[in-house]
Amino acid sequence: MQEPLALRAMGSFHVGGKLVEISGRQVKEVVFTPGGTPAKFDPNGTYQTGQMYVQYFLPQKERGKVPLLLWHGGGMTGVNFETTPDGREGWLEFFLRKGWSVYNSDAVERGRSSWAMYPDVIPGEPLFLTTANPFERFRIGEPAGGFNPDPAKRKYLPGSQFPAEGYDNFVKQIVPRWTSTDQMIIDAYIAEVDKVCPCVIAFHSQAGQFGFKVAQARPDKVKALVAVEPAGIGDQAKADVLKDIPVLMLFGDYIEQDSRWPTIRKTATDFGDRIKAAGGSVDVVNLPSVGIKGNSHMMMMDKNNLEVAQLIDDWLARKGLAK
Amino acid sequence: MQEPLALRAMGSFHVGGKLVEISGRQVKEVVFTPGGTPAKFDPNGTYQTGQMYVQYFLPQKERGKVPLLLWHGGGMTGVNFETTPDGREGWLEFFLRKGWSVYNSDAVERGRSSWAMYPDVIPGEPLFLTTANPFERFRIGEPAGGFNPDPAKRKYLPGSQFPAEGYDNFVKQIVPRWTSTDQMIIDAYIAEVDKVCPCVIAFHSQAGQFGFKVAQARPDKVKALVAVEPAGIGDQAKADVLKDIPVLMLFGDYIEQDSRWPTIRKTATDFGDRIKAAGGSVDVVNLPSVGIKGNSHMMMMDKNNLEVAQLIDDWLARKGLAK
Numbered sequence A, B: 001m002q003e004p005l006a007l008r009a010m011g012s013f014h015v016g017g018k019l020v021e022i023s024g025r026q027v028k029e030v031v032f033t034p035g036g037t038p039a040k041f042d043p044n045g046t047y048q049t050g051q052m053y054v055q056y057f058l059p060q061k062e063r064g065k066v067p068l069l070l071w072h073g074g075g076m077t078g079v080n081f082e083t084t085p086d087g088r089e090g091w092l093e094f095f096l097r098k099g100w101s102v103y104n105s106d107a108v109e110r111g112r113s114s115w116a117m118y119p120d121v122i123p124g125e126p127l128f129l130t131t132a133n134p135f136e137r138f139r140i141g142e143p144a145g146g147f148n149p150d151p152a153k154r155k156y157l158p159g160s161q162f163p164a165e166g167y168d169n170f171v172k173q174i175v176p177r178w179t180s181t182d183q184m185i186i187d188a189y190i191a192e193v194d195k196v197c198p199c200v201i202a203f204h205s206q207a208g209q210f211g212f213k214v215a216q217a218r219p220d221k222v223k224a225l226v227a228v229e230p231a232g233i234g235d236q237a238k239a240d241v242l243k244d245i246p247v248l249m250l251f252g253d254y255i256e257q258d259s260r261w262p263t264i265r266k267t268a269t270d271f272g273d274r275i276k277a278a279g280g281s282v283d284v285v286n287l288p289s290v291g292i293k294g295n296s297h298m299m300m301m302d303k304n305n306l307e308v309a310q311l312i313d314d315w316l317a318r319k320g321l322a323k
Helices: A091-097 A133-137 A164-173 A182-196 A207-217 A236-242 A261-277 A305-318 B091-097 B133-137 B164-173 B182-196 B207-217 B236-242 B261-277 B305-318
Strands: A005-015 A018-022 A028-030 A039-041 A045-049 A052-059 A068-071 A102-106 A199-204 A222-228 A247-251 A282-286 B005-015 B018-022 B028-030 B039-041 B045-049 B052-059 B068-071 B102-106 B199-204 B222-228 B247-251 B282-286
Touching (some): A005 A182, A045 B164, A068 A091, A068 A207, A164 B045, A182 A199, A199 A207, A247 A305, A261 A282, B005 B182, B052 B091, B052 B182, B102 B182, B133 B164, B182 B207, B199 B207
Parallel strands (some): A068 A102, A068 A199, B199 B222
Antiparallel strands (some): A005 A052, A018 A045, A028 A039, A052 A102, B028 B039
16 A cells, blocks of 8 residues: 655646638538437537647655656557556656656647547548557567457567556557647647746657657757657757757667567667767667566556666656756 | 645546457558658557546545546546636546545547547547537527637626636637447446446536436446536436436526527426436526526536535535545
């Protein structure tokens, strides 16, 4: 049984976005609820688009010198950082208990950030992930045919720390995503940074490019970057803009044997090398090399998720960001 | 400055839903991140659909004898009950501070519950609300032409308690919705009740039918129902099933002058009369009649939102549900 969690404040808000006009559509009559009263429904008009939802929890005893922003990856929402799919403490609560003010958000077009008409506002079509897709793509199970609808027949990577009993819950966190919304997402993250920071940003996977690019746009506001298996990078020509921001890059296990992850990691570490060449500080930690083994791409929900979080907390403290 | 909020626990989970097979689609190659490594993307397979996201906060000092479930209305998410759009305390924090364990959710197909392919899985098309729509339909401003893109030119109903400075933030909470998903939503709410209850359920607007129907499906699990401007009702032939569950119905201001709300309210109170005829207990409170004036349909975010919440808390205590 843990100590009670004492919060100075909690709440939520939306940031960013813009208004878009839709015209020339037919007025409809819609019954919103079966047996309800029909209402005129005019689809023409002004729509709010591109906004982002942010939920925050501020600890009574603050230890972090600045807030910690958590940015999830593609096809996901901030739920990634909450309770793990098998019901354990997630990174959000861990960092909160360590004294960090935590801001957890849903990227634009996902979760409580809402999504806009497509292709009118969001170009292209959304992608939906099958239940099998993350099992193979996120280094949870065998990359070809490891997934089976029957949980007992799934082939996990040997020594995997992913909580097998939570996989079917994990896929309930998946949300549709587009591949055309990067700029909308970056704009909203910048709006969050302008509202909340100075801060530390921990970002995962697809948010690799968002974390680095937003820090390049607001270098004075970002005191450290924690890139958790970044699947994208910042503007290479402006790597020097990040030279005063300490960067930690984390990678899990099973990368060498994967068809895609060696390239993804090399792209990220090459970008790190550019930051270092410009005088910056980049620490790359391949978790197996420091004795933390079996991590999937979803290390914030792996069975050893708090061991990884502790490594991040220690690094932030070493960088002088904890009181 | 308020007291710190002491939580015994907080977290989230998903409940309900089912797996759906999609077949016969073409395999694509997708670059998920600009400059990233192309990945094979096979849309055929099994999809998780119909799940629901629930976030919970459990107070250290519990006063409610059972948890309180908050169910939002159409085109919305659980964000409705968090910080108000003008930055004040919402109902979630109010009830938590009053000692209730609070479970706040996003209905199926909205927010962090995700949404599924349509029309394959969800029949029909989603509806998107313009920024003007709730202004007129939710009794915030003048029903015809009260909205103006320029906040200074908006015509609010006289004496409106809706926080005018928060309207443009409020519309950022809007999410697309379908009108074909009622049964999916009910199934997921039943899954929540089966996991969390016995409980009290406070439900708003579209969730009128969900609150009453789910209570009819699980009458032994529901200890009280708080129907906040319900825009739908339960199965009329089974009104007697609710006879042992105390019901509070709340309605705000400006109803008589509206084109739709007198009918919506009469449908609800007629259903209440059926419950009473079967021996049940139904309290209908038209807020203006008890001196609480100016409330819109979104009374959980009106300027007097905590006065309305206090009325609910008092009623629950009178029904013996608080320690």
